[in-house]
Amino acid sequence: MTPLDVLLTDVRACTLCAEHLPHGPRPVLQCHSDAKILIVGQAPGRRVHASGIPFDDPSGERLRDWLGITPAVFYDPHQIALLPMGFCYPGTSKSGDLPPRPECAPAWRKKLLAHLPNLQLTLVIGQYAMAYHLPTVRGSVTEIVQGWRDHWPSVVPLPHPSPRNNLWLRRNPWFDEDIVPALRLRVAEVLGINASIF
Known part of the structure; x- marks a missing residue:
């Protein structure tokens, strides 16, 4: 096993905030040192908690569309690392899912990022990811x-692709018009694939 394999085993066995998780711990992430x-994201939702597959929901379908890539590419850990700010489903409140648990990032994030030397592009989705990865903004x-x-071209901030953001997307057509085409080209460039512009 590589040092990253050992670390991922530890992450997936984590129970650090189990007492605060209404559905119990189930860390969901994807990581390989080859990832470009x-x-x-924020944290897994209920459906992802059930399947154990990151972005296995309508948010993931929209995100893959924004990126112009297939599920096969998206779920290839040698290409793409998926490290939300919280690895476990935090439960819901009246207005949607709760924020990622605050214990997660300090415990694991720097350790995991240290094993990703080949990153060329980081996509930060939503306020919690932005606060961590763009701390001065x-x-x-x-x-x-x-x-x-x-x-x-190294970091791209994105809104959350959740269907809850449909109104935001309608009110901000510049996102689909300006950012999505540029993002697809950048993703294709980094991965060495043909861009899907549609």
Whole structure:
């Protein structure tokens, strides 16, 4: 086993915040030292908790569309690392899923990122990912996404692809018009594949 394999075994056995997880711990992530793209989401939802597969839900379908890649590419750990800010489903509140547990990132994030020397692109999805990976950037999610060129080509801030964001996407057509085509080209460039522009 490689040192990363050992670390991933430890992560997947983690029970650090088990008492706060209404459905129990089930860390969901994807990671290999070959990965060229890092995707940072919030935390698994109920469906992903059940399947154990990252972004195995409508959010994942939309995200893959934004990136212009197939599920086969998305789920290839040699290409893409999937490390949400919280690895376990935190449960729900009246307004949606709870935030990622605060114990997770300090315990595991730096250790895992140290094993990803080949990253060329990091996609930060939503406010929790932005706060960690763009710590000096201030503003709302919309403002940070609007400033995407400030971080190009190594980091791209994105809104959450959840269906809950359908209204946001309708109100901000510039995202689909400007960012998505550029993102697809950048992903294709990093992965050495033909861009899917549609």
